[in-house]
Amino acid sequence: MTRLRPAAGVGTLESDGTVYVAPLPDGPIVVLEGIAVLIWGEACGGDRDTIADRVAEATDAPPDEIRAHVDAFVADLVARGLLEVQ
């Protein structure tokens, strides 16, 4: 099982349903809204391999239709240094 968490040195803030994430001390601020907030939360809250399944369950979307998009989004967050493997 692979678990993710906000990377060391990354600041996070939730305000009015929007999640703001920033590598510190220089930024920039990445703004996550809507489905991106859900994916961020699921990415920080369980097994990396089942993120798409949990997002699908929360949104009633067919898992196979969203899996590639969700996994690519999570991979982008990792590549930007915002998420890291625990």
Place this chain on the structure above:
Amino acid sequence: MNGSEVDVPLSVRLRFGHAAVQTLANTIGVDLLHIKGVAVDPSLRPGGYAGSDVDVLVRPSQVVALDRVLRRHGWRLYSTFEYGSPFEHAQTYLHDMWGYLDIHRFFPGIRVDPASAFERFWVDHHEVEIAGVGCSVPSVPAQAVLLVLNAARSRAGSRPDVQLAWREATAEVRAEIEALVADLDAPVAFAAATGGLDRYRGQRDYALWRIISQGGSRTSEWWARVRAAPSLGAALRVAARAPLVNVDHLSHRLGRPPSRAEILGEFFRRPARAAREAWQGLRRAGANR
């Protein structure tokens, strides 16, 4: 995903600003305390006013180190200690992402030396989480003292912090606050905000805090600053500074660095302004006789 095209609320940017400054301070081992704005305990600011900038009080011996690291990380000097305020207590920086930052090397109204004052605040500091980063803040009674001292520099009638931090405080909390004011030797400025300033009529900084809290001409303010200075050397330095041109303010007014001629022009305008105020003061005195 493109964060750069989305507006980020000021209150969010300021929180990240606190977190960014704390991260830099941790990196180089600088002690600082987050004061005012979002760092204030909710019991003292139930409305959660975020303010318009980030304010930190820095261990005085580490100001230079913090200045260096800030400049390496995109914080541009906006106004200097010398010109930022008549007290010369704070220096302002501007960051494209996080906004304005004021670093304080001491706090106006506190008469013990800046290093001892910082240590008094540091000894019982704690951490609060801002944007996921543990930020050092003074104890809650110390925050109350700072809010009240800060309010002393605003005009009467616009001091909501005094109401909540002092007037509505319990007897127990008031005793803690009074003990801290005594430790910091800050009774005059504290009284300027809370009342009873006339009890300190004989003290060297009485006139200064009366003018700051109740108003007065620029000339009388500078005289009060000279009288409030702790030594003859400091008084002479204040006196020598009084007619200097505030180059930072002039730059911001012009939108560019001022030329030598513009600085000279401003230099000669200021004594003229002071003379006008003195003349008006004499006329008023004559009218009252």
